[in-house]
Amino acid sequence: MPPTYVLARDHLQRAATILQGADQRSRQLRHIIERTIGLLDEIRPEPIATADNVVEINDFRHLRP
Numbered sequence: 001m002p003p004t005y006v007l008a009r010d011h012l013q014r015a016a017t018i019l020q021g022a023d024q025r026s027r028q029l030r031h032i033i034e035r036t037i038g039l040l041d042e043i044r045p046e047p048i049a050t051a052d053n054v055v056e057i058n059d060f061r062h063l064r065p
Helices: 003-018 024-042
Strands: none
Touching: 003 024
C-alpha cells in the first residue's frame, strides 16, 4: 500500500477515535470514516505493466542447470 494511503488511513482512524459521541451526527460521521478505512484496506496495488517483449530473468532462473 502506498505511503499516502497508510497516512490517510492513520488520520481517519484518529478521527474515528475522536468521534466517540453518542449523538446521531457523531455516529454517522464515525460510520463514514470507518467505511472509508475499510475501502482503503481493500485497495490492491496494480501490477506493473511491462512491454510485451520484456522478459524477467528471475522468472526463468529455476530452469538453469
